[in-house]
Amino acid sequence: MAPQEQTPLVSPPLRAAYVQQPEGLKLSPLNTTLYHEVEYVMKNSIPVLLTFLFQYLFQIMIPIYYSSQLGEKYLSACSLSITTFYVTGPVIVNGFSTSLDTLCSTAYGAGHYEKVGLYFQRCTVILLLLLIPVCGLWLNSGPIIYMVTGNKEIADLCATYLSVMVFVTPALVVFECSKRYLQSQNKFSVPTRIIFLAVPVSVLLNKALVPVIGFNAPAVSFVSTYWLIAVLLCLYIYFIDGYQCWHKDTSFALLMADWSPFFALGVPGVLMILSEAFAFEVITFLSAKFSPLELASQSIVATIASLGFQIPFSVGICCSTRLANIIGARSENYKIAIEVALATACFLSFFNFGWMSLFRYQLTNMFTNKPELVEYASKLFLVVAFNQFLDCINVICASVLRSQGRQRTGSILSVVSYYLIALPFEIFMAFYCDMGVYGLWLGLAVGVSALSISELIIVLKSDWEAIIVNSTQIV
Numbered sequence: 001m002a003p004q005e006q007t008p009l010v011s012p013p014l015r016a017a018y019v020q021q022p023e024g025l026k027l028s029p030l031n032t033t034l035y036h037e038v039e040y041v042m043k044n045s046i047p048v049l050l051t052f053l054f055q056y057l058f059q060i061m062i063p064i065y066y067s068s069q070l071g072e073k074y075l076s077a078c079s080l081s082i083t084t085f086y087v088t089g090p091v092i093v094n095g096f097s098t099s100l101d102t103l104c105s106t107a108y109g110a111g112h113y114e115k116v117g118l119y120f121q122r123c124t125v126i127l128l129l130l131l132i133p134v135c136g137l138w139l140n141s142g143p144i145i146y147m148v149t150g151n152k153e154i155a156d157l158c159a160t161y162l163s164v165m166v167f168v169t170p171a172l173v174v175f176e177c178s179k180r181y182l183q184s185q186n187k188f189s190v191p192t193r194i195i196f197l198a199v200p201v202s203v204l205l206n207k208a209l210v211p212v213i214g215f216n217a218p219a220v221s222f223v224s225t226y227w228l229i230a231v232l233l234c235l236y237i238y239f240i241d242g243y244q245c246w247h248k249d250t251s252f253a254l255l256m257a258d259w260s261p262f263f264a265l266g267v268p269g270v271l272m273i274l275s276e277a278f279a280f281e282v283i284t285f286l287s288a289k290f291s292p293l294e295l296a297s298q299s300i301v302a303t304i305a306s307l308g309f310q311i312p313f314s315v316g317i318c319c320s321t322r323l324a325n326i327i328g329a330r331s332e333n334y335k336i337a338i339e340v341a342l343a344t345a346c347f348l349s350f351f352n353f354g355w356m357s358l359f360r361y362q363l364t365n366m367f368t369n370k371p372e373l374v375e376y377a378s379k380l381f382l383v384v385a386f387n388q389f390l391d392c393i394n395v396i397c398a399s400v401l402r403s404q405g406r407q408r409t410g411s412i413l414s415v416v417s418y419y420l421i422a423l424p425f426e427i428f429m430a431f432y433c434d435m436g437v438y439g440l441w442l443g444l445a446v447g448v449s450a451l452s453i454s455e456l457i458i459v460l461k462s463d464w465e466a467i468i469v470n471s472t473q474i475v
Helices: 033-070 070-090 091-095 098-109 113-139 142-149 152-183 190-193 198-239 260-287 292-329 334-358 360-364 371-401 406-432 436-460 464-469
Strands: 019-021 024-026
Touching: 024 091, 033 070, 033 190, 033 198, 033 292, 033 334, 070 091, 070 113, 070 142, 070 198, 070 260, 070 436, 091 098, 091 113, 098 113, 098 152, 098 260, 098 292, 098 371, 098 406, 113 152, 113 260, 113 464, 142 152, 142 260, 152 190, 152 198, 190 198, 260 292, 260 406, 260 436, 292 360, 292 371, 292 436, 292 464, 334 360, 334 371, 334 436, 360 371, 371 406, 371 436, 406 436
Parallel strands: none
Antiparallel strands: 019 024
């Protein structure tokens, strides 16, 4: 099959010539515009956002819904199983594969297309090997869950559920790595079109299997759906995408060589995502110490906050890909692209704060019609909206750091901000100041504020020419 030419959004192409001269690196001149960069972000953020929303539906909402039809204990077991699965599986895959956001996108911007494919192939192999012990954990999760919950029946149900989830591992790794492989080439809509099929397929499988096999039906449906979208994405890459970025002469020795860049970028990437995920889990856990009213309010606002987070995260992926392409191209276009990224962060901060605070009563009424709960949760939404205002800056700046290959910096800032700053403030405000769940979210806001400001300062003070010179070691 003949290679397919990539049509760049910005004209002329980014891959302008550059030369290494004795006095330093000479960048290719600026050849993009503010309009083109805004168009790039707007055009590509929508399919990425839809991809995450579809994944959220068939990964979490659909399994929980069908489990709830079987009874309360099955709902609890399914929810606990999905949480355990997410923290020990997808978080590792998503975090480690952020290395591809740097490596593949930079190589693509430099025009080293076969390296894009080689990085994709290596990362897939590494993740498949890394998840072998995780599969062992899922197969032996019963005693661990029983130790945490003290409920033998729930622990046994979770162990059965997670033993089925072992079979999704190859599909999960292949899909996530393939998705980033395509996104690094600015093909953001392809995973969206494929994953759109996952929602109706998941619903149909659950409807058919729940009456037959009961509690394990959502897990079996989940595994089957993931295999479907993973195979379809591979078929797209093989038959439709062409071979421009595929490394054809791959050998076992080549796949097993030079893993250090992946671990240097991937391990901090895991820490960045894991630290934030656990920070929100801590709030849910501590909320159980308060009244049922506060716990119910926390559940409502956490669900909406998770949805709100997807917006800047989707935009951040586009910004990260764009900037990494520019870094690989050794272009001065970063000057406009970074301005657009930071301006977008400010816009999204006001946007998320606006809809979450203005429509707080309507959002709460989607979950309950109890007046006392509506009133309490609506007030809590104001604090959560303020948190979202700060978090949008954090998410976009973190994406810029990923484009620069500075995941290690981002992971250190995340761990310090969430656990050395936010957590003590959460405990102090919630328990010592008797502010309850309000205090938990205010404490988190203090940590997110420190994280956002720190990342923003680092991004603004970035030595872009040094970053571009260092990228030559990658591509």
